[in-house]
Amino acid sequence: MIRVIVVAASSVVRAGLSAVVSSNTHLTVVATASDLDVVSKEIEQLQPDVILLDLGSNPEPMWSKLQLIQEQQIIAIAEDIDGIDLETAFRLGVQGILSSTSTEAEIIAGVEAVASGLVVLHPDVLELLPMRQKVVANPVQTLTHREMEVLGMLGYGLGNKAIAKRLQISEHTVKFHVSSIFQKLGVSSRTEAVTAGVRLGLIML
Missing domain, CATH: 3.40.50.2300 (Response regulator)
Structure with a gap:
């Protein structure tokens, strides 16, 4: 409930x-x-x-x-x-x-x-979301192909279990990728990660 x-x-x-x-x-x-x-x-x-x-x-x-x-x-x-x-x-x-x-x-x-x-x-x-972030002095680190896949699925609102099933990897590995994405994008939540991804043109919703 x-x-x-x-x-x-x-x-x-x-x-x-x-x-x-x-x-x-x-x-x-x-x-x-x-x-x-x-x-x-x-x-x-x-x-x-x-x-x-x-x-x-x-x-x-x-x-x-x-x-x-x-x-x-x-x-x-x-x-x-x-x-x-x-x-x-x-x-x-x-x-x-x-x-x-x-x-x-x-x-x-x-x-x-x-x-x-x-x-x-x-x-x-x-x-209302700007599709690309303004130019910044310190650009974010490049995401790996797998991290891009995970970020895209975060954008579709999928949870760790669903992402793990789709990519045929463990939930622990998904958590690792999500943590890495947070660090590289300089964010602290899934919402911020998706927003940053859209602004940077990394994902399209």
Whole structure:
């Protein structure tokens, strides 16, 4: 059972998202709140698998509050995707971004994916990602062919077990490749690795 905390300033949106989550037998709502401030102290006790966060029309105030709940799987829903600071969102641990127009099925699938440690991005978000990173003084180290394969599969949201099965290697070896990718790209999470890969033109989503 995937444990979800629903956070939304609007009581109507909060109730709606809670109803969507509760409609799936694999998901359960363990708490709802109008603001991250309200629920931040309860997170350790509740131990949710995912925080479903409605950013509303102005996501900016949320960024400082997200710093209070690090090490959590977060999927955000935004009215204005164009207004999201993607770099900040990813850095603060947001692993999923959906539009407020997303269907119930998309929200449920997104919650399940993020709970599994995958990255979920609405198609409109992909259009906002720069396809190549700006020129930097210290370019990243070259990835091996195998690391490129693993990075590409990370981009498709595959977990270590699925990658191992596809490449016919052990999960331990996959973890080794992922660690090497992180080091070479100068990142610390799968989300950042995929983002860097897209920016550098190493992978296409």
